[in-house]
Amino acid sequence: MNIRAIRGKGSEAPASAPGAKVLALPSPPTSEQELVAGLIAHRPSAVQALYSQYSGIVRRILIQALGSDRDVEDLTQDTLITVIKRASALRKVQSLRCFVIGVAIHLAKNENRRRAIRKFVGLDDLIEVPVVAPHDTAMVQGVRHLYQALDRMDVTARMAFVLRFVHGCDLAETATACGCTIATIRRKLVRAEARFTALAQADPVLRDFLNQSGGAP
Amino acid sequence: MTLSDFERAANAMRKSVAVGSEGGPVQGVHLVEALKRRMHKEAQTRRFTAGTGCALLLVGVLVAVRQHQPRILSYQVGTSKERGVLGDYVSAPTGKSLELHFSEGSQIVLESRTRVRVTGTTSHGAMMTLEDGRARADIVHRKGADWRILAGPYVVGVTGTSFDVGYDVKTQTFELKMHSGIVKVLGPGLESPVEVRDTQSFVLSANAAESAKESNNTVVHPEPDPNIDSTHPPTADALAANAVLSGPTRSFGNKSVASQVSSASAAAAANSPASESWARLGARGQHRRIVELVERQGLESATATASGPDLFALGNAARFTGKPGVAVRAYQAVRQRFSNSDEASGAAFFLGRLSESSDPTRAMGWYERYVAEAPKGAWVADALGRHLVLLNGTQGAASAQGAAKNYLGRFPNGPYAGFARTILGP
Numbered sequence: 001m002n003i004r005a006i007r008g009k010g011s012e013a014p015a016s017a018p019g020a021k022v023l024a025l026p027s028p029p030t031s032e033q034e035l036v037a038g039l040i041a042h043r044p045s046a047v048q049a050l051y052s053q054y055s056g057i058v059r060r061i062l063i064q065a066l067g068s069d070r071d072v073e074d075l076t077q078d079t080l081i082t083v084i085k086r087a088s089a090l091r092k093v094q095s096l097r098c099f100v101i102g103v104a105i106h107l108a109k110n111e112n113r114r115r116a117i118r119k120f121v122g123l124d125d126l127i128e129v130p131v132v133a134p135h136d137t138a139m140v141q142g143v144r145h146l147y148q149a150l151d152r153m154d155v156t157a158r159m160a161f162v163l164r165f166v167h168g169c170d171l172a173e174t175a176t177a178c179g180c181t182i183a184t185i186r187r188k189l190v191r192a193e194a195r196f197t198a199l200a201q202a203d204p205v206l207r208d209f210l211n212q213s214g215g216a217p
Numbered sequence: 218m219t220l221s222d223f224e225r226a227a228n229a230m231r232k233s234v235a236v237g238s239e240g241g242p243v244q245g246v247h248l249v250e251a252l253k254r255r256m257h258k259e260a261q262t263r264r265f266t267a268g269t270g271c272a273l274l275l276v277g278v279l280v281a282v283r284q285h286q287p288r289i290l291s292y293q294v295g296t297s298k299e300r301g302v303l304g305d306y307v308s309a310p311t312g313k314s315l316e317l318h319f320s321e322g323s324q325i326v327l328e329s330r331t332r333v334r335v336t337g338t339t340s341h342g343a344m345m346t347l348e349d350g351r352a353r354a355d356i357v358h359r360k361g362a363d364w365r366i367l368a369g370p371y372v373v374g375v376t377g378t379s380f381d382v383g384y385d386v387k388t389q390t391f392e393l394k395m396h397s398g399i400v401k402v403l404g405p406g407l408e409s410p411v412e413v414r415d416t417q418s419f420v421l422s423a424n425a426a427e428s429a430k431e432s433n434n435t436v437v438h439p440e441p442d443p444n445i446d447s448t449h450p451p452t453a454d455a456l457a458a459n460a461v462l463s464g465p466t467r468s469f470g471n472k473s474v475a476s477q478v479s480s481a482s483a484a485a486a487a488n489s490p491a492s493e494s495w496a497r498l499g500a501r502g503q504h505r506r507i508v509e510l511v512e513r514q515g516l517e518s519a520t521a522t523a524s525g526p527d528l529f530a531l532g533n534a535a536r537f538t539g540k541p542g543v544a545v546r547a548y549q550a551v552r553q554r555f556s557n558s559d560e561a562s563g564a565a566f567f568l569g570r571l572s573e574s575s576d577p578t579r580a581m582g583w584y585e586r587y588v589a590e591a592p593k594g595a596w597v598a599d600a601l602g603r604h605l606v607l608l609n610g611t612q613g614a615a616s617a618q619g620a621a622k623n624y625l626g627r628f629p630n631g632p633y634a635g636f637a638r639t640i641l642g643p
Binding site for chain 2: 042044047048050051059060063064067069077080081084085129130131132133139142143146161162165166189192193196197200209210211213
């Protein structure tokens with residue numbers, strides 16, 4: 001469902017009622033420049049367009065980065081509200097996607113730290129990772145071990161892994177989103193991968209999971 | 218082509234981790250509402266923060282202003298942590314000294330059996346009455362410091378210095394020994410304030426009317442005054458009368474230490490050869506001689522024939538030699554025969570002093586009469602103060618409120634100001 005579909009339905013309903021007026025809904029922004037301008041002006045149509053275009057990727061990044069879908073709707077909303085509030089500071093309109101991802105990563109890092117502290121002091125229970133097939137015990141175990149390995153890595157490197165390898169962002173986008181230089185993010189990824197490989201070698205469950213599910217997508 | 222571990226992990230994550238559905242326009246409407254709520258909340262937070270900041274700033278300014286405001290001095294007695302009460306007697310025990318610590322750092326050390334009263338404090342200093350004994354004062358020198366130490370009828374004005382001050386009620390001897398700095402002394406026999414500095418000493422006896430200042434201690438031998446009631450605070454008045462009326466002129470460095478003989482008394486003494494003798498004897502402190510002469514002549518004859526100044530001198534001499542009955546007769550004779558003279562009003566004051574212990578009501582009457590007859594007289598502050606003490610003692614603090622207000626209105630820094638404030642309460 002999208003805005004155009006709603007408008008289409010809306011325009012049909014009053015036509016059948018006698019004396020009813022047809023109200024034109026504001027048209028959504030057609031380009032990123034218009035979208036950013038609308039966000040700066042807090043136009044509802046621009047906000048809805050932002051949600052339509054970016055809520056999916058934000059949600060995916062948050063779930064994959066955090067390994068949990070708990071509070072993901074709130075975090076998604078926080079991410080998009082932060083984007084709207086800081087839209088006026090956005091200099092390059094073309095980098096809106098990168099900016100949204102950067103805000104999501106920033107919030108995910110903070111949330112990750114917060115959850116680590118809560119877990120450390122015993123306030124957080126074990127969080128189950130949402131899997132595609134929850135009844136597949138091997139998959140559930142494999143995903144759990146995968147996130148246990150990621151939990152033992154540097155937070156920035158973990159976020160960079162999600163962006164670079166899961167979402168296919170290039171190094172420049174990844175570096176911008178993580179607030180690092182390209183050289184730094186490359187170095188962090190190399191180190192992180194070496195550590196991940198070592199962890200995977202030492203964990204038979206994770207090794208089997210990667211061998212079975214880690215083939216070509 | 219072999220995949221790296223990260224690539225295999227990414228593939229596994231994409232295949233296995235559920236990421237939910239895409240957001241639609243309905244959720245977008247919620248986001249608009251959430252944005253409005255967030256903006257409203259943030260505006261509230263900003264207002265609250267600004268308000269709190271302003272309040273804290275205001276509190277900070279008030280605290281800073283208060284910190285910079287001069288504080289009224291307080292004091293503690295000995296090692297006690299409690300604040301000393303204005304007007305309370307402080308007495309050093311026998312054989313031991315006692316310290317008074319003031320909040321700005323000044324310290325008064327009372328020698329054994331010394332009695333003092335802190336009658337008032339300001340942000341600049343304190344006013345103390347030294348009833349009897351000796352005390353070592355170390356006053357911190359500060360800008361605008363103003364301390365007053367009343368020792369008998371004498372007032373020591375201090376801005377910051379160290380000195381020993383003493384007053385002996387029995388011998389009515391005022392003694393001051395400087396250690397450093399400068400003080401000013403005021404009192405009977407001193408026309409103007411006398412500066413005592415460095416390591417000088419200053420001894421003054423109202424009875425003997427002797428004063429001297431040397432670089433070393435000076436010793437005087439005054440006559441005792443058994444009439445002085447040492448239990449009554451303060452004991453300035455009787456001594457003041459003697460000193461004021463009998464003090465001879467003395468050279469005192471650059472200053473003139475002179476008696477403040479009232480012009481009327483001096484004129485009467487000069488014009489009347491018959492009365493000249495008692496007045497002059499009194500001026501030299503020969504009080505016993507006066508009494509002997511009167512006893513020889515007969516009291517009835519003497520009071521019937523002597524001049525006003527002579528009768529007044531007789532009254533003083535009788536008080537100082539322990540003959541209150543003779544003193545009363547002499548003062549009454551002055552009032553009967555010279556009713557409009559300065560001596561008559563002065564006699565009213567001393568009749569009040571002599572009546573205090575036996576008939577307080579009568580004494581109050583004499584004080585009222587003195588104030589009415591000599592509203593600008595030398596002992597008005599003492600008369601009103603003594604009247605206040607007696608009123609409080611006989612009729613209670615509630616009845617003395619008016620008198621206390623009247624006293625403070627006329628003499629806010631007088632010797633009984635602390636006592637008056639105690640009656641009025643906080």
